[in-house]
Amino acid sequence: MSLRKLISIWLFVVSVVIAGMGFWAIATQAQIGYWTMAGSLLIISLTCYASGIHHYVTKKNRKSFLMLFYGSVVLTVAALSIYIPSVVDLRPWEIFARIPDHFFFSMFMVVIGVLSSYLSFRPFYDYKKEGAQYGAYYLLHISIFFTLLPLFIIIFNIITRGMGGITWEFLTEDIVRMGEDGGVYPAILGTLAMISLTAVIVLPLGVGTAIYLAEYARKGLAVRVIRTAVNILQGTPSIVHGLFGYAFFVLIVFNGQKSLLAGALTLAVLTLPIVTRSAEEALNAVPGDLRDASLALGATKWQTIKKVVLPPSLPGVLTGTVLGLGRAAGETAPIMFTAVYFSGAGTPSSLFRPIQALPYHLLSLYRLVGYRDVEGQAWATALLLLIIVLGINITAIMVREKYRQRF
Amino acid sequence: MVHMTFFGIATFSVLIIFFIFIFLFIEAYPAIEMFGTDLLSSEWNVSRNKFGIFPAIYGSVFVAIGALIVAVPLGIGAATYLSEIAPNRVRMVLKPLIELLAGIPSIVYGFIGAILLGRFLYDTFGMRGVNSFLAAMLILGMMALPIIISMADDAMKAVPKDLKDASLALGATKWQTTRKVTIPAAISGISSAVIMGMGRAIGETMAVMLILGSVMRTPVPFFNVFSTGNTLTALIAIQMGESHGIIINVLFTAGIMLFVIVAIMSIISDILQTRTTEKFEGKR
Amino acid sequence: MIRKLKELFKEEQSCQRIEMPIDKKMLVEDLDLWYGKTKALKNINIELEENKVTAIIGPSGCGKSTLLRCLNRMNDTIPSVRVEGKVWLDGYNIYDEVTDCVDIRRKVGMVFQKPNPFPFSIENNIYYGCQVNGIDVDKGGVVERSLKQAALWDEVKDRLDENALSLSGGQQQRLCIARALAIEPDVILMDEPCSALDPIATAKIEDLIDELKEYYTVIIVTHNMQQAARVSDYTAYMYLGELIEFGETTQIFENPQEENTERYITGRFG
Incomplete structure (x- = not known):
């Protein structure tokens, strides 16, 4: 197996894990710290750089600049989010909500995780049109997953919470x-x-x-x-x-x-x-x-x-x-x-x-x-x-x- | 003779549409006569005899747009998956599952949405209460999904195989x-699906009533998804049981608006759909 | 599933190559095809001449369209189909594991039985192939060249932005040919291109086929024997999934070697 494919697979796996962690953190309201988030994004962005550089060196394919650009974007997001205050309070604008920083951090992990795993198909398929195809198919699978997830959440919750109440x-x-x-x-x-x-x-x-x-x-x-x-x-x-x-x-x-x-x-x-x-x-x-x-x-x-x-x-x-x-x-x-x-x-x-x-x-x-x-x-x-x-x-x-x- | 009998039965649906309109109008008329365009103001104050339903109209539209933002990308994605890439075996399982999703009663969605999602958002964002537009949009988006998916799926399936x-x-x-042929060819069917999804979101009652809290106010600022509010449907459902006199007539006015809005959407969606079928069947 | 994963991680390897016989464009070697459990093509061997028109004839259900669709791997779109054997195009096996069927279809264009223009404008129909293959060309030039090659330019040059579905059936079919020509394939497959057309439109398409063979290798499936006799240089006769006879058109029609072929040609069939 070539190094190019290995890097792509690594990028995919890491991104999926990070997106899953972010999703899990949102669902359980776990407090993701800045460094957890920044560390995850750093891994992603370094992988993207590695993929882009390796691809350019071996194949001289300018399309690999996509990964370098994307890696920089991820890095910037990670760096800039240190300025996010611990709670974004919307009350001065008469909106009664406080958005905690860990919500933003988890959100970044989900969004960037999904985006990176989507993009990882491009270098895997050598920036040919198959890469776009399988990337898109991956996103479609995600959308059918999120369509059916509520069904299972609803049924699971109703059964576990309602079971006890059904008596003679x-x-x-x-x-x-x-x-x-x-x-x-x-x-x-x-x-x-x-x-x-x-x-x-x-x-x-x-x-x-x-x-x-x-x-x-x-x-x-x-x-x-x-x-x-x-x-x-x-x-x-x-x-x-x-x-x-x-x-x-x-x-x-x-x-x-x-x-x-x-x-x-x-x-x-x-x-x-x-x-x-x-x-x-x-x-x-x-x-x-x-x-x-x-x-x-x-x-x-x-x-x-x-x-x-x-x-x-x-x-x-x-x-x-x-x-x-x-x-x-x-x-x-x-x-x-x-x-x-x-x-x-x-x-x-x-x-x-x-x-x-x-x-x-x-x-x-x-x-x-x-x-x-x-x-x-x-x-x-x-x-x-x-x-x-x-x-x-x-x-x-x-x-x-x-x-x-x-x- | 037999023909005429069945024709008679078939005209029943038309008759019912007329009846709905007429009887709603009869009940709404006193309020329209009494308040006129004041009904469209934004002040609702029973003790001062002010019955402006603008906050409810705004709420209906706002919540429906939010629901579409949730449901359209997911729904079209899922429909594309079902019609274009799902193997037959998977499709045979998923299609009925999505139908089941449509079968869950709206009161159950409302109950779950208010108790689970409402409390979840309350904890996450430190809101004042469990009711909010955000929760209503998420749940309504979920409820609009099945109809969008199944109609968009039908539209894409209707694109002839020889084009692909x-x-x-x-x-x-x-x-x-898929991206350059199937979706553009099915676009009117897909838009009709989106319109029907929006109609569903606007017409949804029980879920939105429980989740939104049915407070007669326009969100400030206008995009404030953390605010509580009201919709035409929730206004009717809450107030009907607790009011009497002229308020009932005001509620019927709200009902007529709702009926007309959704009827227009159905007609548009209908026209779009016939356009699709004509494009592929009439022409060749 | 596991097979798919293995395929995914396999190293890129170079495609098998053979030396093509002179003047031959495609070779079909021991080709078998199953629809589920039914065997639809049995051990087909055929050599297709470059810059010539080859017609495939035979009674309906004999597998002639199926064979045609094997030549650009269109059968891959039908889930129950299994193909064994080799098809060589310019020395490369198109059924090789490492060959990309999308690349094959770029080199081997196809025209279908029913005219099937996309519901877009005429020029976007032509340009579509260049667009999806990332061919960077001048749109106007490609549109004009292809439409002229397909003898449609004079009829539509003033309304290139009109919907292609507004054209007549014959024009639609020539548009489909032009669309296939736009990406400059080597081979053009035609699956009964005239069966949905009236005699005048058919005559136009037949003239067109004659002109096309100067630049392209054309393979045409037809149920119309006169048509095969008129347009083709070589003719293959198929019966029940087998290739019965293949040779120069004049020989097949005037002096068939097989009795089966003769019965079909002379219309004493069944």
Whole structure:
């Protein structure tokens, strides 16, 4: 192995380690001192000089000046940061924050570490275009890593902190003493009742719309308008759905009374575009020649849809609906003005009475954190909600993956 | 006959859009009539009967821009990874994982954000409380990621393979092909993804309400990410339960604004997307 | 994974070299290719003449496009493909472990079945190849030279900044040829370049191919036998992944040695 590659690998490894240290220091609020940071940057910059000089001496490649330049920049950052005061106090500018120097130091380590490891690909590949390619690929890997990291942090935290709170009482009792004791039994039932009712309402509407769009519609103004409406509906913020549910279902249809039905209707409006879109996708996946074959045998259009198109697309249609319901189960904003009470509603008994629901329960508990001892219960509720919602989603996704490769 | 039945069902979505607008407007009208443009002032004082929602509008935009600064580079990077370099097996695992990320309820994000991230920032920066724009931007960025990733990924996947082949056959590396052919060709789809991500960030309610603290003030100076604040969504969510009378009507005005802003974004994003499909399917 | 790492740390070594026979541009030696488990090319041996047009013909599915794509390693973009054997270009094996397939594609240009201009302006389409290969040339000059070589200059010289997708199909295909010529390759591969075009556009492209052989070695895959007879100097006939017969076009069309070839040429096939 050539010295050039060795230096590049050393630069990469050192930079990754330094970036990792910086990241770890930020996360744990460890106090990185000036000399730790400066020492790390010094190692990086010396390596860069070594790489640049060696490369120029052996290959006379002027592109290696990049490393010399970069090494100087790193060195300058390290030297100048001795002037960073121990705390940068922003309060004179009415910003209530104090940024400690170790935060800057850790930040430098992360940024320069990532940058150096990215640049280390250049000398490794002799400043050819492969170097740029693998450097970029490295950054892309980092971005997918940081995309998924929060998912794991969230799930890890909720599981470890919520596990202890899930007990038999928690699952089977009503709220006691504002949520300090007791459980969420009515809220579980309420959420389940609400999404079942939502499913019953939204399924015919969503699938009907999808059948129209996929099977009957020809290009034209009507279709454009319907499609745009579905898209707008999909983008509409859930709080607007909540306002609409309150203004229309609660105030006008049900005389100012929050109820299970009003909540389910609001959620049906919310999930309608999700169901429509995925159902349309499933219907479009059925090949056109199947339809032609049926029509050529003298079947009517409706018979064709019923007998030929719907059966194979059913799994897709249903998973779409289930995904929509997963979303509905976790929503708070649409139901908070239309259907739910924090406590006292009891288990759902009538379509026209309010209920309790898990997401709203979590919200109410959060608002009590600090005033009452409910944080454990709140974590447990979050875990339960996550289990229900992700459980629904995972089931739907697995079913979909199973049936995807049919045609 | 059957045709007309399905057409009837399909018009439901259109009908709902109209209904939303009309009923929001009916409830908002008293406030608009009473206060007029005072609604856009920055003073919110219930006892003096002042209901200016400017701080909430500013907060909505501010927090959405911050969220995009977090989410756009990460999201486009991740989407490029998924569509261009991930081997099929990895892609089959990552795509559902990202969908799961989108499935986490916003109230859970809000709870985690307020408790973990809020406290973390509070400790690190010695702020006055756990609520801040910074925390809200980070969490909202995270929440906008899945939609940006999946839409941008779709857009890049839609670029025909023969364009990429043409570039490779000219001696370009895979990365040069991605950067100079795939991304420019998919740019309208990618922008549509960014717009939808912004729509998501503006429309997000529960998370932002818990994290931002819902304090009716405009940050000073205007870029102060350590300040607390309010957004249109959080304003509605907090005040609806605690208010009555004219305030409710003011909140509906905020709701209409929100609805119109996001609807316009959806339409723009829609147009951009049809442009992409037409570019590659209509032409050839 | 481990193999990849080993490859990464391997010393640079020089490429195998052989002495090329006179007037030959490329040699294909014992080439086998698998798509997953199906063997699509079986023991291909062929010698491609310099500054001549070689046509590859055969019924659909015989592997002629696959063979063409082997000549500039375009098959590397398909994950399930495995290639064994050697292809020599000017004495270097393009399937050598140390050969960079990106360099190969710079020397061996390709024109595809469907016109596939980038959705950029006409001049940026031409300049793209120089840009990605870091060739430092005058943009206007390259654009003019390539478009003139591709007989497109007169039709588009006033609208070089227009989107390439606004051109007609035949013009698009000539633009793709011009784009391939811009980086001055040694060999040009054409994969049924006229199959998506009308007769007039086809005639233009065929004239063009005739002019191109003065400077380039052209290898063209076609399902149209008249076309092969019109434009090519040498013809290879393939059947079910095997090279059945290779020789001068006149000989193949007038006096085929193999019965299979004769049946295909005379249209008494299947």
